[in-house]
Amino acid sequence: MSHRSEPNTMHNLSKATYLLEQVKEKFPKPPNQVIISIGTFSEIQQHDLEDGFEILARTDSYLENVNIKYITHQGKIQCLDCDYKGSIPSEGIEYSEVHGVPPRISCPTCQSPTVLIISGDEVKLHGINDQIINIT
Numbered sequence: 001m002s003h004r005s006e007p008n009t010m011h012n013l014s015k016a017t018y019l020l021e022q023v024k025e026k027f028p029k030p031p032n033q034v035i036i037s038i039g040t041f042s043e044i045q046q047h048d049l050e051d052g053f054e055i056l057a058r059t060d061s062y063l064e065n066v067n068i069k070y071i072t073h074q075g076k077i078q079c080l081d082c083d084y085k086g087s088i089p090s091e092g093i094e095y096s097e098v099h100g101v102p103p104r105i106s107c108p109t110c111q112s113p114t115v116l117i118i119s120g121d122e123v124k125l126h127g128i129n130d131q132i133i134n135i136t
């Protein structure tokens with residue numbers, strides 16, 4: 001294991017563990033499907049969570065028949081320079097090479113980097129089976 005990949009794995013694992021604990025709390029018996037919402041501005045992306053769950057599934061039989069589905073939550077910002085409020089096209093989101101560092105965002109109207117994230121910087125449990133969970 002290299003020094004570069006180890007912290008990444010730990011980080012992904014802790015996020016996946018946290019989500020799994022929330023599911024277990026609500027469903028002591030494994031559900032068929034878990035839906036996870038990933039914000040477009042989150043420092044964790046889908047492949048990170050897939051890695052995390054894959055590792056957990058090796059030792060936790062709870063995950064054996066659980067289908068994990070991922071959805072994207074379109075984040076919203078407010079620009080502090082031109083007052084633009086709304087979402088950002090994917091070209092305006094620059095994902096960091098460094099793990100755990102949030103992506104760099106600039107305003108789609110005036111290109112200012114001084115933006116406030118209103119929503120979309122988090123990863124959360126969205127649903128279990130056909131039940132929508134709203135954790136805010």
Ligand SMILES: [Zn+2]
Binds near residue numbers: 081111
């Ligand atoms: Zn702006």
